[in-house]
Amino acid sequence: MSSAALAHPPLRHAEEFLSCAPDGLYEGGGYYDSEVPLALLRATHQRHGQSIRTIARLAPALQAERPMPTFLGGPDAGFLDNLTAHYADLNRSHRQLAPTLLVEIDNAVIFRNQIMALRDGALVPIYEINRPNERYYRTADSQSVRDTALPPMIVHGAGNHLFSGSIGSFNYGHWLIDDFCALAALQEVERGEGPARVVMTATTPAIDTIRREGLDAASGRKAPLEPLFLHSGAAHLFPKLRYITPITYHPVLKHPDWLAAGVALCRQAFDEGAIDRTLRRKLRQIALAAHALGYRLLEPDDPARSPRLFVNRGAGYRRQLTNADEIRPLLQAFGYREVLPETMTLRRQWATFSRATHVVGIMGAAMSNVLFAGPDVRVLHLAPGGWYEPFYWDLASMRGLPYAALYGTPEADHGPDHLRSFAVDKAALAGWLEATHGRAG
Structure with missing residues (x-):
């Protein structure tokens, strides 16, 4: 050219x-x-x-059919009612792609x-x-x-x-x-x-x-x-x-x-058997293949190997979970391991989420990796109250997954609802975990 x-x-x-x-x-x-x-x-x-x-x-x-969420939780019942009505409205007004x-x-x-x-x-x-x-x-x-x-x-x-x-x-x-x-x-x-x-x-x-x-x-x-x-x-x-x-x-x-x-592109490129093809590519791709080989040799306790994931956000991002230190032990008791997908290559994000059985995570770019999860995965989205976001509901629906979200209390600031940091109720989270897994331990 x-x-x-x-x-x-x-x-x-x-x-x-x-x-x-x-x-x-x-x-x-x-x-x-x-x-x-x-x-x-x-x-x-x-x-x-x-x-x-x-x-x-x-x-x-496409004529979309999107089921309503299986679980919506949070302290503001009025917001949850309005959110449910919003999803119902979208099912009527925005179905044709x-x-x-x-x-x-x-x-x-x-x-x-x-x-x-x-x-x-x-x-x-x-x-x-x-x-x-x-x-x-x-x-x-x-x-x-x-x-x-x-x-x-x-x-x-x-x-x-x-x-x-x-x-x-x-x-x-x-x-x-x-x-x-x-x-x-x-x-x-x-x-x-x-x-x-x-x-x-x-x-x-x-x-x-x-x-x-x-x-x-x-x-x-x-x-x-x-x-x-x-x-x-x-x-x-x-x-x-x-x-x-x-x-x-x-x-x-x-x-x-x-x-x-x-999903098929990633499976073909990154799953077992794809490494040999990658090694034959030009030199700059050899680093990616080496990373994949390293993944297969990770220690069993590496968080990315866990089938139960807690998707957090790095400190430089907005929309932080302000009581993460409080709920982290609860999630660990149910076998969840914390991951920061923004630090990972695409290959590693595929490897992490494609083997997940359960995901609890803060709504954001990293939760789009639910795309890679299997049909039986259970996912709970954490988000600040007041955020009317249909993106993840639609994504779950189009992948045939049930949709669940737990909304928290946002910090009192003047920023947009979707950028506010927030705290989720520990008891409400524990209730979802127990309903999903039974009692911890």
Whole structure:
């Protein structure tokens, strides 16, 4: 691949959005945008849609069926009633997930983790990466590009380029569910085209290391192509760019077929028998294989070997469990061992959660690893009261797992509900543990 910087006259930012395929994606439902009428998307597509081609239909639409939680506990009965009603409302209002398409976009510009089509001197943002929740977070995080002058573009040469990214790519949990699972389509992306060069907007070194590891796992090759990480402040023009339309509707809908595909990728790459394949890969992957070999030689008392996990958060994270010292002995009495998944490679997180039988953990990115757990796992989510979060309820439902959550008393501060540290009632936790395991000892 070759690239060169291209100075350009000022480009205007179009006010409308360009959908990859408004009829192919939304004619059966799954469109939830009250600010951008579907008719407007269709009109814009009539003007500019010739620059986007549908290559393949990767997954059908989904009609979700989500059972209500088996357990919700906490000190605020009114909040729990409202949360239950919220889930019931979502079961009525957000059940349809659009199908997943593989598309190819002509003259695609990537800037600030956005995809835009360059059409008639205007940058037209792709709708599927600018749906309501994504627009909300872009505005909150000042990621909007419409008021920003585009820098000189780096023009990339021909090749089979695939963009992998979403508004949550900087977060392990959202990357795992929204981005990684979609990499199961790599074989289809490469059909008749040769190896794909995966393009990602760079985030942080820690997350990008995990993303690289995930791509290596998904590629299944002895020497996968090096991903192309783009600086978010630079503008990149691709004559042709492939894109997998969203496999989720954050935070309320995930497709069980894609979740299962992500699990299959990890099983193939990381389970017994996968190490020999990994050792044949290029040198930078040998370290991952050595880590996996080391895991198999861990002492029996290593926390990551325990089938009962207490998922805590490192001290640098918000949403801390303020009475962790009080409840830790209780969990230990029931055989739970504390783990900090943010310190682990993807391989180690797979190994830890895929063998778990019981998980108690603080809601956050690490609890997305419930994706890897088996069908009989029992999970209890711990969270601050006041946080109306359907992400983990939907994830459990789409994996066929019962959903349980224990809410605690948040600290009195002025931050958002979901970021507050909190304390859970020890007696309530003990009740769930005894109902699940019988009495300790």
